[in-house]
Amino acid sequence: MAETLNGVFIDVEVDASVTGDAELAKKLEEVCPVDIFAATGSGVEIVAENLDECVLCDLCVDAAPDGAVRVVKLYE
């Protein structure tokens, strides 16, 4: 179970070119099943405490322009 994991095993990167995009922020907030993205007044924010819940579904990657969102596995 994920609860037994304490470290951060996933990093999600949003390219600086789209972090201020309010529409994309809303879309990302909607598509991610585990609430890793928050749409704020200033654009996209990553909710760090939810990162380890990432299920690698790639919905965020598909919702964003090519290369704008990257999901990086920090383990093999």
Ligand code: SF4
């Ligand atoms: S891969 Fe899926 S679970 Fe992970 S951040 Fe993207 S939308 Fe959320």
